[in-house]
Amino acid sequence: MPLVTPYDMLHNTSAAVGAFNVALIEQLEAILVGAERARLPVIVQISENAVAHHGSLGPLAAAARTAVEAARVPAALHLDHATRPALIEEAVALGFTSVMYDGAALPWQENVDRTRRIARHCREHGVFLEAELGEVGGKDGAHAPGVRTDPGEAARFVADTGVDALAVAVGTSHHMTERTAHLDLDLVRELRAAVPVPLVLHGSSGADDTTLAAAAAAGIRKVNISTHLNAVFTAAVREVLDTGPDVVDPRRYVGRGREAMAAEVARLLRLFAAPVTAPAPA
DSSP: OOOOOHHHHHHSOSSOEEEEEOSSHHHHHHHHHHHHHHTOOEEEEEEHHHHHHHSOSHHHHHHHHHHHHHOSSOEEEEEEEEOOHHHHHHHHHTTOSEEEEOOTTSOHHHHHHHHHHHHHHHHHTTOEEEEESSOOTTSSSTTSTTOOOOHHHHHHHHHHHOOSEEEOOSSOOTTOSSOOOOOOHHHHHHHHHHOSSOEEEOSGGGSOHHHHHHHHHHTEEEEEEOHHHHHHHHHHHHHHHTTOTTOOOHHHHHHHHHHHHHHHHHHHHHHHHSOOOOOOOO
8 A cells, every 4th residue: 555644644633643753674464464454554753863773764664664564554654753954854855744853952942943944845745744842852852841832832833834734732742661651632622722733642651541532532643652652562472582591593593572662552543542531621
């Protein structure tokens, strides 16, 4: 199936779409197998950190594009948390259908100006652009404890930049290994009313199933998950390795990780596609 952009996925639904990060080929395979089992669209993400791990974007991007184009469900290829405009331009040239520019560490006006230029470049090439205000949790920024996105500022940022989606700070944080985050669902609803583009939840690994479903019902349209799936993958690998030192064929343990991750991807996609009814404002 041809690569798609997230635009139709995120605008033509009352639920949310899962966006999952890959660092290994087996994780890429797991995401697409899981999506096919769930018969639901998915967004495959490669982060700037994954690019740094591999030393360049090209090889992993080529594998991802080939796999996504062979998938039997709609899938988008997304560059996640890119801080370097040159990397975004490379991703666009390589055929990514979606990118995220992270100018969160910049002063407001510089972030707006640079994001606007990138939005223009992406629009010229038919590529979807996501951005955010402030740094995401794990970096002592917008998603750090107590920090929240202001609906008025969010609306102004979108209007001034022309981005297609906005990551918002509503209580999650990156790199959480426990699912204990408390989301401000009232704020999600306020942001949904104020911002004319789809809302994105980063750091979603820290939220439990009930919270994620409620966030989707309240207005989140894209749910980013990395750490949680890494934990599922690693636990399955560790289970095989713990059987003894004679396990030396990586296909045995990495394959088990792939299967465990595929099952969790399918489960999460179904969860996001059928969210619970969001509780009424107090």
